[in-house]
Amino acid sequence: GQQLNQSPQSMFIQEGEDVSMNCTSSSIFNTWLWYKQEPGEGPVLLIALYKAGELTSNGRLTAQFGITRKDSFLNISASIPSDVGIYFCAGKNSGGGADGLTFGKGTHLIIQP
Amino acid sequence: KAGVTQTPRYLIKTRGQQVTLSCSPISGHRSVSWYQQTPGQGLQFLFEYFSETQRNKGNFPGRFSGRQFSNSRSEMNVSTLELGDSALYLCASSWDRGLSEKLFFGSGTQLSVL
Numbered sequence: 001g002q003q004l005n006q007s008p009q010s011m012f013i014q015e016g017e018d019v020s021m022n023c024t025s026s027s028i029f030n031t032w033l034w035y036k037q038e039p040g041e042g043p044v045l046l047i048a049l050y051k052a053g054e055l056t057s058n059g060r061l062t063a064q065f066g067i068t069r070k071d072s073f074l075n076i077s078a079s080i081p082s083d084v085g086i087y088f089c090a091g092k093n094s095g096g097g098a099d100g101l102t103f104g105k106g107t108h109l110i111i112q113p
Numbered sequence: 114k115a116g117v118t119q120t121p122r123y124l125i126k127t128r129g130q131q132v133t134l135s136c137s138p139i140s141g142h143r144s145v146s147w148y149q150q151t152p153g154q155g156l157q158f159l160f161e162y163f164s165e166t167q168r169n170k171g172n173f174p175g176r177f178s179g180r181q182f183s184n185s186r187s188e189m190n191v192s193t194l195e196l197g198d199s200a201l202y203l204c205a206s207s208w209d210r211g212l213s214e215k216l217f218f219g220s221g222t223q224l225s226v227l
Contacts, residue, residue: 031214042117042203042218043156088156092214100146100158100171101214 006089006104013079014112021087021107022073029091032065032072033101038085046087047074076109084111115140117219119204125225131192134222138185138206145187146216147179150201159202162187191224199226 006023013019023032031050035043047058049065049072056063062075072089086108090101118137126132138145147159158171162181179189185206191198201223205216 033214041220042205043216044218045215048214090156090214100148100161100169101156101216102158103148103156105155 004089004091004102004104006107008107009105010108010110012110012112015079015081017079019076019079019083019109020073021089022071023089023091023104024071025091025102026070028069029093029102030069031092032063033090033092034061034063034072034074035088035090035103036085037088037106043088079109079111081111081113084109117204117206117217119202119219119222121222122220123223123225125227126194127227128194128196130194131190132194132224134189134191134202134204134224136187136189136204136206136219138187138204139217142206142208142217143185144207144209145181145185146205146207147187147189148203148205149173150203150221151199156203159189194226196226199224 004023004025033048034046036046037043047056047063052065052069053067054065060077064073086106088106089104092101120135144163146161148156150156159173160170160179161168165181176192181187201221203218203221205218207216
């Protein structure tokens with residue numbers, strides 16, 4: 001089945017630093033998404049990408065859909081304490097059916113004061 | 114606007130028992146998906162329901178089943194529980210199948226199988 005390799009697994013950074021994480025796949029996806037999950041909650045959608053090469057921002061977050069459609073990255077600029085959480089990439093193929101999302105294993109972001 | 118509501122929040126069962134989890138989607142959302150989240154496997158797709166019909170199913174055994182009611186509320190059932198079924202079960206709703214990647218997740222039901 002499809003698998004997403006997300007890296008790094010965890011990041012320990014100082015407040016104010018920029019963050020970069022990425023996701024690669026062995027197969028093509030038509031849609032890439034980035035979710036954030038905080039303790040005790042379900043994932044929340046941050047950014048959705050629909051076209052190869054697309055670059056989309058949401059506040060301090062910027063994500064790109066790779067040209068090959070097999071990868072995506074997420075950048076967070078000037079991190080703040082509330083950015084702490086687990087960030088998941090997810091891919092989706094729109095093959096006509098309501099296929100589920102394939103998720104990466106997540107990047108744990110920890111911010112040291 | 115109320116979010117996705119999952120009940121119960123926590124559940125403890127023993128091997129061999131069965132369990133039913135409930136999910137109420139955001140008002141107006143007709144698609145409900147279920148995911149299993151474990152530390153080892155991450156988030157894995159179980160199935161999706163739209164207008165009371167199961168549209169797609171992930172790679173889980175037949176012990177995992179679900180249904181959707183006419184008001185879009187959904188239930189998930191796991192029979193003959195195994196230790197490996199211990200996980201956070203997340204329900205997510207979306208407006209339409211075509212937009213089913215824009216999922217709104219509930220807080221989940223944490224199932225522990227002893």
